[in-house]
Amino acid sequence: MSEGNVTASGVFSIQQEFDNQFALTNIDFVRRQMALGPNEYSAVEIRLKPGEKLEERKKELMSLLGSNYSVPTKYEQNTNLYNTMRTEKWAIFAVLTLILVIAAFNMISALTMLVLEKKRDIAILQSMGSRRSQIRKIFLPVFIDLRQLFSKLVGVLVLH
Numbered sequence: 375m376s377e378g379n380v381t382a383s384g385v386f387s388i389q390q391e392f393d394n395q396f397a398l399t400n401i402d403f404v405r406r407q408m409a410l411g412p413n414e415y416s417a418v419e420i421r422l423k424p425g426e427k428l429e430e431r432k433k434e435l436m437s438l439l440g441s442n443y444s445v446p447t448k449y450e451q452n453t454n455l456y457n458t459m460r461t462e463k464w465a466i467f468a469v470l471t472l473i474l475v476i477a478a479f480n481m482i483s484a485l486t487m488l489v490l491e492k493k494r495d496i497a498i499l500q501s502m503g504s505r506r507s508q509i510r511k512i513f514l515p516v517f518i519d520l521r522q523l524f525s526k527l528v529g530v531l532v533l534h
Contacts, residue, residue: 391455467530474527481523489513 435445
């Protein structure tokens with residue numbers, strides 16, 4: 375690289391890891407500094423269209439360029455970031471699952487306590503001629519809430 379004075383026209387921050395590794399500048403300036411010809415590059419960033427297979431394109435580029443060049447994906451370049459995001463995803467999943475399980479046990483215990491406390495009232499209703507189906511309708515809304523909670527738990531497990 376050749377030496378010389380450079381005047382910065384602007385400074386901005388993207389992300390500390392990115393800022394420590396990269397400087398954005400005019401390509402002609404970089405070519406002069408690195409003594410590169412007009413058709414030479416030190417690195418190229420390629421953006422794929424949505425739906426394209428990353429690994430397939432990587433293999434194509436590697437076979438096209440040969441073993442003298444490296445073709446890292448964004449995941450390979452930012453492994454720490456993606457590992458952190460994956461860990462956060464699992465932590466959030468675990469916390470939400472725990473919350474749903476606790477809520478389910480709360481509802482089950484509340485329903486059990488409700489039935490135990492209302493046994494006497496249920497017996498009175500039966501002695502007055504109420505059918506079991508009518509008595510079940512009293513507790514049905516609580517059971518429906520419980521089923522909704524379990525379906526949410528299953529939804530979280532399936533979608534994760």
